[in-house]
Amino acid sequence: MKKFNTAFLILACMACSQNVTQPDNANTSASTTATVTPTATSATADPEMDRFISELIAKMTVEEKIGQLNLAAVGFDVTGPIVSENVDEKIQKGLIGGVFNTFTPLAARKLQEMAVTKTRLGIPLLFGYDVIHGHRTIFPIPLGLAASWDLNAIETSARIAAEEASADGLNWVFSPMVDIARDPRWGRVAEGAGEDTWYGAQVAKAMVKGYQGDDLAKFNTVMACVKHFALYGAAEAGRDYNTVDMSMHRMYQEYLPPYKAAVDAGAGTVMTSFNEINGIPATGNKWLMTDLLRKQWGFNGFVVTDYTAINEMVAHGVGDEAKAGELSLKAGTDMDMVGEVFLNNLNKSVQEGRVTMEELDTAVRRILEAKYKLGLFEDPYRYTDESRATSTIMKKEFVDASRDIARKTMVLLKNQNNILPLKQAGSIALVGPLVNSQRDMIGNWSGAGDWKQAVSVEQGIRNVVGNKVKINYAKGANIADDQQMISRLNAHGGELDIDKRSAEAMIQEAVKVARNSDVVVAVVGESQGMSGEAASRSDITLPGQQLELLKALKKTGKPMVVVLMSGRPLALSWEDKNADAILQTWFSGTQGGNAIADVLFGLYNPSGKITMTFPEVVGQVPIYYNHKSTGRPFNGELLDKYKSRYMDVTNEPLYPFGYGLSYTTFSYSKPQLSKTTIRANEALEVKVDVRNTGNYDGEEVVQLYVQDVVGSVTRPVKELKNFQKIFLKKGESKTVTFRITPEDLMFYNYELEQVLEPGAFKVFVGTNSAQVQEADFTVQGE
Numbered sequence: 046m047k048k049f050n051t052a053f054l055i056l057a058c059m060a061c062s063q064n065v066t067q068p069d070n071a072n073t074s075a076s077t078t079a080t081v082t083p084t085a086t087s088a089t090a091d092p093e094m095d096r097f098i099s100e101l102i103a104k105m106t107v108e109e110k111i112g113q114l115n116l117a118a119v120g121f122d123v124t125g126p127i128v129s130e131n132v133d134e135k136i137q138k139g140l141i142g143g144v145f146n147t148f149t150p151l152a153a154r155k156l157q158e159m160a161v162t163k164t165r166l167g168i169p170l171l172f173g174y175d176v177i178h179g180h181r182t183i184f185p186i187p188l189g190l191a192a193s194w195d196l197n198a199i200e201t202s203a204r205i206a207a208e209e210a211s212a213d214g215l216n217w218v219f220s221p222m223v224d225i226a227r228d229p230r231w232g233r234v235a236e237g238a239g240e241d242t243w244y245g246a247q248v249a250k251a252m253v254k255g256y257q258g259d260d261l262a263k264f265n266t267v268m269a270c271v272k273h274f275a276l277y278g279a280a281e282a283g284r285d286y287n288t289v290d291m292s293m294h295r296m297y298q299e300y301l302p303p304y305k306a307a308v309d310a311g312a313g314t315v316m317t318s319f320n321e322i323n324g325i326p327a328t329g330n331k332w333l334m335t336d337l338l339r340k341q342w343g344f345n346g347f348v349v350t351d352y353t354a355i356n357e358m359v360a361h362g363v364g365d366e367a368k369a370g371e372l373s374l375k376a377g378t379d380m381d382m383v384g385e386v387f388l389n390n391l392n393k394s395v396q397e398g399r400v401t402m403e404e405l406d407t408a409v410r411r412i413l414e415a416k417y418k419l420g421l422f423e424d425p426y427r428y429t430d431e432s433r434a435t436s437t438i439m440k441k442e443f444v445d446a447s448r449d450i451a452r453k454t455m456v457l458l459k460n461q462n463n464i465l466p467l468k469q470a471g472s473i474a475l476v477g478p479l480v481n482s483q484r485d486m487i488g489n490w491s492g493a494g495d496w497k498q499a500v501s502v503e504q505g506i507r508n509v510v511g512n513k514v515k516i517n518y519a520k521g522a523n524i525a526d527d528q529q530m531i532s533r534l535n536a537h538g539g540e541l542d543i544d545k546r547s548a549e550a551m552i553q554e555a556v557k558v559a560r561n562s563d564v565v566v567a568v569v570g571e572s573q574g575m576s577g578e579a580a581s582r583s584d585i586t587l588p589g590q591q592l593e594l595l596k597a598l599k600k601t602g603k604p605m606v607v608v609l610m611s612g613r614p615l616a617l618s619w620e621d622k623n624a625d626a627i628l629q630t631w632f633s634g635t636q637g638g639n640a641i642a643d644v645l646f647g648l649y650n651p652s653g654k655i656t657m658t659f660p661e662v663v664g665q666v667p668i669y670y671n672h673k674s675t676g677r678p679f680n681g682e683l684l685d686k687y688k689s690r691y692m693d694v695t696n697e698p699l700y701p702f703g704y705g706l707s708y709t710t711f712s713y714s715k716p717q718l719s720k721t722t723i724r725a726n727e728a729l730e731v732k733v734d735v736r737n738t739g740n741y742d743g744e745e746v747v748q749l750y751v752q753d754v755v756g757s758v759t760r761p762v763k764e765l766k767n768f769q770k771i772f773l774k775k776g777e778s779k780t781v782t783f784r785i786t787p788e789d790l791m792f793y794n795y796e797l798e799q800v801l802e803p804g805a806f807k808v809f810v811g812t813n814s815a816q817v818q819e820a821d822f823t824v825q826g827e
Contacts, residue, residue: 076306097422098413102406104166107392110409112140113168115389116349116380119147119156136170137163140388142380142388142412143171144799153214154429169416169425173217173270175492177236178202180209182234182635182806183452183487186612186763187248189221189631192653192705193453194746196251203255204452205443207267212437213493214603216419216428217268219316221252223303224273227667229657230283232355232580235612235632237278239656240702242299243765246306253310261313263421264427271307273318273351275333276300280320282668284581284772289320296322296760297793305342313346313415317354317378326361328354329369346526347411348532349380366390370412371399377407439498442637444590451633451640451773456653457706458617458627464604465626466647466708467564469665472515474562475503476555477569478524478591479610484540485524488632489577489612496540498635504566504610505638509646518563520544521555522594524572524710534574548590552597565598566645573632576612587662599623608641614659614700621699629655652744652770654705654813661699670702670814671761683709703748703765703813709739709775710772713747716810716820724825725801729785731820733810737773745773747810749783750817754805757794763809763817783810790824 102110117132135141153172154800155490160170165706166506184202193199203221210218222236225245225537229335236250245543249271258266275305279300280287287395291300308315317328327333328350338344350373351467358369370386381387394400420427459464479502488501500508506516523543525531534542544551559565569591574580586592598605606626609615620627628651630641643649679690690696712735719730735747747770750763766789769781785808791801803826811817 051353051719073466094417095415098410098417101166101168101413102409105407105409107395109113109139109166110405111387113142113409113412114380114391115141115385116143116145116171116173116382117141118282119144127186132482133159136160139164139168141168142200143173144383145173145219147172148213148215150212150214150429150431150434154426156424157429168413169421169755171217171412171416171421172215172428173219173421174215175220175288175490176206176209176210176215176218176267177220177222177490177492178206178488179447179491179494179634180206180213180215181438181493181495182209183491183499183635184447184449185451185631186235186488186490187237187635188235188239188612188657189454189633190450190552191244191248191627191656192456192631193450194652194654194768195453196247198450198453199248200251200255201446202510203252204258205446207256207258208265211265211267211428211526212430212434214428215267216421217270217314218256218577219270219272220247220256221269221307222272223307224276224278224318225300225303226278226657227669228283229585229613229615229660229666230281230581230583230663231278231280232277232285232576232582232612233578234614234657235576238303239670240658241656241765242302242762244656244768245303249303249307250310253307253312257313261418264420264433268415268419269307270312270314270316270349271304271312274304274315274338274348275318275322275327277318277320279677282379285579286319289322293797294793294795298796302427306669308338308342308344313418315344315346315348317348317350319351319354321361322433326354326358326363328378329358329363329372329376333378339377345411345413347379347408348377349714350378350382350384352382353384355381355386367394374400375404379411410688437693447634448636448643451637451653452635452643452649454631454653455640455644455651456629456704457651457654457708458629458659458704459621459624460626460701460706460708462625463708464564464606465628465645466736467514467566467606467639467645467736468647470514470563472517472562473506474559474565474598474603475518476521476553476558476565476594477523477567477608478589479568480518480520482572483654484538485573486632486637487573487634489573489580491573492633500636500638502638502641505642506645508639509642509648519551519558521551521567522548522569522590523551524591525589527589529739532558534572534589537574539572539574548593552590553701555594556601557599559598559601559603562583562603565601565603566608567595567598567605568608568610569595570610570615571612573612576730580612582613582632583663585613585660587620592619595620595624606645608645609754614655614657616660616663618661629653648742650708650743651705652707653748654703654746656699656702659700661697662694665694665696668698671764673759674762701813702817703746704815705746705813707739707741707743707745709737709743710775711742711743711812712736712738713811713818715818716808717810718820718822720822722823722825725803725827726787728787729808729822731783731785731808731810732780733818734778734780735771735773736778739774740775742772742774744770745812746770748813748817749785750809750814751785751786752807752809753790753792753802754807755803756792758792763814765814
């Protein structure tokens with residue numbers, strides 16, 4: 046039995062008592078916000094930077110200061126920048142601090158010259174862009190990258206993106222997105238690392254390191270922007286931009302750690318989320334942006350809004366745009382993306398005393414510091430070298446890395462009778478609406494990527510096997526049959542090729558092709574525009590007639606391999622029961638077709654594991670592995686009515702967190718502990734023997750979970766605390782050793798103090814969150 050009157054090993058409190066509870070009206074009156082006295086003096090230890098920026102600020106007019114807080118969108122086409130209305134004039138007046146959506150050295154230099162040579166003070170611009178999973182060389186979507194469980198590969202993808210972006214006129218990327226997401230209806234699950242807090246934090250750190258390197262002043266690094274701060278992934282009903290409401294405890298324990306990990310890794314900027322936090326929109330939330338982010342976490346970069354987030358506070362009901370701008374600046378938001386609320390209203394707010402000069406100077410200083418750290422004052426044209434762009438962008442080693450990393454992200458969900466790899470097939474019925482879709486291959490938020498350079502599945506298979514295998518192609522079905530959906534997708538770059546034939550005619554053609562082939566490979570799933578921003582779906586099964594296509598193919602009796610492309614976990618109940626094999630490939634990037642073919646034909650043994658639970662049906666969502674137990678847990682008794690359960694479906698997911706098969710098999714020994722009782726300041730060593738028991742060399746992700754059995758607040762049934770990805774040759778075994786530290790056993794108590802409480806614990810080791818072996822240990826107090 047634990048004793049809860051003493052908390053052991055309390056870390057530096059991330060939520061001191063005076064800051065834990067957000068005031069009911071923290072941002073709703075001038076009298077409240079007037080007590081905030083942010084400093085205009087940098088907290089950094091760089092006196093030369095402080096001196097330079099202080100002297101610069103002293104020269105600036107109020108209008109020029111406000112201009113630094115203005116981030117403008119500048120359109121772009123193949124011939125160069127199309128400067129939107131009055132932007133050129135505003136740049137020359139010093140009324141713009143940065144632009145986004147403009148890249149290439151030529152385009153960026155044109156605007157930078159305008160800022161440096163035409164303005165009174167010559168302050169250079171920031172150039173930002175949505176570089177989410179690659180710049181020109183596109184990697185798998187972030188949810189796919191996370192499925193690699195390879196932090197070095199994830200960091201490499203960000204490093205290559207930084208190399209290309211910085212060679213292409215950019216110095217700032219709006220990535221990584223670290224929002225914890227547990228509802229696959231939300232389209233933006235595609236952009237994050239999934240549902241787990243600890244793993245999400247590791248990915249956040251790897252991405253920031255990849256983008257920023259060890260020195261922002263280097264010409265080949267870019268400034269990262271962690272987003273969306275905060276809690277954006279918890280939107281109600283999985284509907285984008287929707288309300289978020291959660292307890293402070295869940296916020297600290299489950300949702301905030303990945304943001305903090307990115308900040309601790311040195312992320313230069315933070316982007317606000319669209320949702321509210323404790324009833325106040327994030328962009329205008331002083332508790333979030335100042336008390337938590339800056340005072341408690343020590344963040345010293347600048348905060349930028351998401352697209353028109355200040356303007357949207359009016360619809361939230363905080364007041365007019367002037368009021369929204371005042372609340373945002375006083376809360377700690379520094380740069381206004383596109384909305385120009387600061388530009389149009391702050392001067393009057395300063396003149397009338399509702400915003401102090403000190404508050405304005407603080408925001409300006411943060412943005413100028415970022416420009417200083419990037420080396421822009423030393424050389425404003427450092428990112429506009431055309432020769433470097435030519436030698437860097439999509440060079441062979443980057444493209445090769447795209448293929449290699451894409452292979453690591455593939456997740457084998459089913460492989461009945463070892464149908465994969467395709468060793469014996471003389472002919473393949475290659476069927477489905479995504480077989481030849483290059484646009485879908487590079488996924489959503491593919492930025493400057495050229496889909497015409499992407500390798501399709503059919504081309505990839507031909508590249509890998511040549512004419513050794515006969516390919517019989519039929520489209521079989523359109524990606525969607527809802528005309529409204531098709532129009533919406535094509536209006537935003539969907540490039541959907543819609544076959545005008547009837548669904549029946551297309552399916553009949555596919556069936557004929559299947560009957561004349563040895564095996565069916567059906568490439569089905571979502572179009573890239575069905576996930577990502579503003580792409581929530583209430584039905585997460587295969588869209589259109591694709592399921593009917595699969596059912597018809599099944600009736601042919603030919604072995605059927607389903608290759609899935611999607612930006613989210615799909616509900617695949619029929620597919621799991623009826624397909625012989627299922628390979629989840631996400632949207633796998635520029636080299637996706639080659640990578641898929643490598644896996645299908647055994648040139649690469651799949652090793653990916655999902656980082657977001659796949660439901661059996663959409664009615665189970667949100668569903669995630671690290672849930673709490675209830676007072677009435679369901680233990681599988683069919684007639685046990687009064688328990689936490691569904692009447693019509695199991696509580697269990699189709700595929701649990703951490704799940705993924707290999708062409709080989711692995712066995713695990715029971716975990717062995719160095720001790721069964723430890724003190725609160727001691728570490729525990731856990732060893733497990735893993736053996737490759739199959740017929741192929743392969744990689745396995747060995748996962749370690751912990752459960753705190755009794756706590757002063759309720760604890761999850763298990764939590765991921767570590768993993769190792771190991772390579773084993775056929776028949777080889779290895780002893781894998783983990784070290785559980787006191788920090789791994791800590792949690793936030795009711796007072797939001799991070800503590801380790803003595804008592805009973807369980808440790809689990811296995812191939813996924815559900816298939817584990819366990820051992821018990823006890824933590825004693827001091």
